[in-house]
Amino acid sequence: GREWTEVGSLAEGLEGRTVLVRGRAQTVRAVSKKMAFLIVREKGFTVQCVLSVSPDVVSLGMVKFTTGLSRESYVDVEGTVSVPNSPIKGASQQVEIQVRKVYCISKAVPALPINIEDAARSELEIDKALQAGEQLVRVNQDTRLNFRVLDLRTPSNQGIFRVQCQVENIFRQFLLSEGFVGIHTPKLIAGSSEGGSAVFRLDYKGQPACLAQSPQLHKQMAICGDFGRVFEVGPVFRAEDSFTHRHLCEFTGLDVEMEIKEHYSEVMDIVDRLFVELFDRLNERCQKELEAIGKQYPFEPLKYLRKTLRLTFQEGVQLLKEAGIEIDPLGDLNTESERKLGQLVLEKYGTEFYILHHYPLAVRPFYTMPCSDDPTYSNSFDVFIRGEEIISGAQRVHLPDFLATRAEACGIDVKTISTYVDSFRYGAPPHGGFGVGLERVVMLFCALNNIRKTSLFPRDPLRIAP
Numbered sequence: 001g002r003e004w005t006e007v008g009s010l011a012e013g014l015e016g017r018t019v020l021v022r023g024r025a026q027t028v029r030a031v032s033k034k035m036a037f038l039i040v041r042e043k044g045f046t047v048q049c050v051l052s053v054s055p056d057v058v059s060l061g062m063v064k065f066t067t068g069l070s071r072e073s074y075v076d077v078e079g080t081v082s083v084p085n086s087p088i089k090g091a092s093q094q095v096e097i098q099v100r101k102v103y104c105i106s107k108a109v110p111a112l113p114i115n116i117e118d119a120a121r122s123e124l125e126i127d128k129a130l131q132a133g134e135q136l137v138r139v140n141q142d143t144r145l146n147f148r149v150l151d152l153r154t155p156s157n158q159g160i161f162r163v164q165c166q167v168e169n170i171f172r173q174f175l176l177s178e179g180f181v182g183i184h185t186p187k188l189i190a191g192s193s194e195g196g197s198a199v200f201r202l203d204y205k206g207q208p209a210c211l212a213q214s215p216q217l218h219k220q221m222a223i224c225g226d227f228g229r230v231f232e233v234g235p236v237f238r239a240e241d242s243f244t245h246r247h248l249c250e251f252t253g254l255d256v257e258m259e260i261k262e263h264y265s266e267v268m269d270i271v272d273r274l275f276v277e278l279f280d281r282l283n284e285r286c287q288k289e290l291e292a293i294g295k296q297y298p299f300e301p302l303k304y305l306r307k308t309l310r311l312t313f314q315e316g317v318q319l320l321k322e323a324g325i326e327i328d329p330l331g332d333l334n335t336e337s338e339r340k341l342g343q344l345v346l347e348k349y350g351t352e353f354y355i356l357h358h359y360p361l362a363v364r365p366f367y368t369m370p371c372s373d374d375p376t377y378s379n380s381f382d383v384f385i386r387g388e389e390i391i392s393g394a395q396r397v398h399l400p401d402f403l404a405t406r407a408e409a410c411g412i413d414v415k416t417i418s419t420y421v422d423s424f425r426y427g428a429p430p431h432g433g434f435g436v437g438l439e440r441v442v443m444l445f446c447a448l449n450n451i452r453k454t455s456l457f458p459r460d461p462l463r464i465a466p
């Protein structure tokens, strides 16, 4: 009998077995009229299929048909698994298929805007190939994104989005095991949820409305609804004109909100355990994927401690100062000082993942709880991977009148958030939480240089298609 087999699972143990694989014709090379090599790719894995004319099995016509297949056409190949004498170059699997039958089930147009093999090469490989006088096109990011369905076929992209799926999965599993309830908050809301103006405005049946900039208000209201501990995985919309390597107009937010019994460090404890678990599990479960990503975009595994380092904002300022960098002790970090601090922390503490807490109140959103002993500061924190922010979190103001005062002080029209503020008039526990950017976590875990690489179909100020 013949068995459907995934290309990625073809291995020596299957020697002699008849298999049926479905994938794309990545390349076809005719050696003679009687012999050809077909590389079939499935989900980023490739196998060499050998067609060799033999009576009653493989005809001249079949070899001709196969060599005429356009790249990226979908094919079914039936044949026997064999182990070659020498290592196979140009395919991920180290066994071959001695072909008996090839069927084309969907033809790709002959002229493709992206050559997948070129798109899958690392910068180093491209430089070498160009030096060796090879003809190849460096595939730029816009071309990749314009023809994303082709670009997604590279082994690194296959890895990136499988890792992303695991990040979400591990996040969910961990929080469920800690008694959190998964919720879904509305994305159509009446006013801005983070203050500021970077919202997509829309008309909601004649009323002004906007797309939610975060689940912030409603996840807190879920705490008022007695769920105790909640989390959400959902879309977040930001209209800011940020043309950077780490801002999108739509991204996936991983959000957490929880009651606090005594101190906002309880929220940081969750961050600590959640992320150590996340990094451990990714390294354990996603070896193949991380390897595929690293082949095209080489990176060092993330350095993190079993117990996450916590520094206060002031300690961060001090570290920078000692390194000759003066920043406003009541201001915020910018991209450059974040990076620099990341380097200093790595040198001093040996970790690329840490929490910075006790931020100046002035640089935090209106809903942030000031420190009880010094209201210049706040019960808030940011979390960094490789010197870039992936999380911001805080204890929230749960006292309605004070919340209204804080909103006013931050220039927010309280009328636009009155139902939120009023939620705390019916009794509310101290609480806090945090928001994580999914695309940023994947980008920084794998040390990728652009968030567009970790968004399936990225939305930025210039791109809304495909």
Ligand code: 4AD
Pocket: 194, 213, 214, 215, 216, 238, 246, 247, 248, 249, 250, 251, 253, 255, 256, 389, 390, 391, 392, 393, 394, 433, 434, 435, 436, 437, 438, 439, 440, 451
């Ligand atoms: O720092 P942000 O804006 O915080 C909030 O939305 C709060 N409501 C979170 C909380 O619970 N206190 O966003 C949280 C995270 C950032 O740390 C970053 O990882 C990511 O979301 N993020 C973005 N990712 C991609 N593109 C953007 N434009 C992003 N803006 C924030």
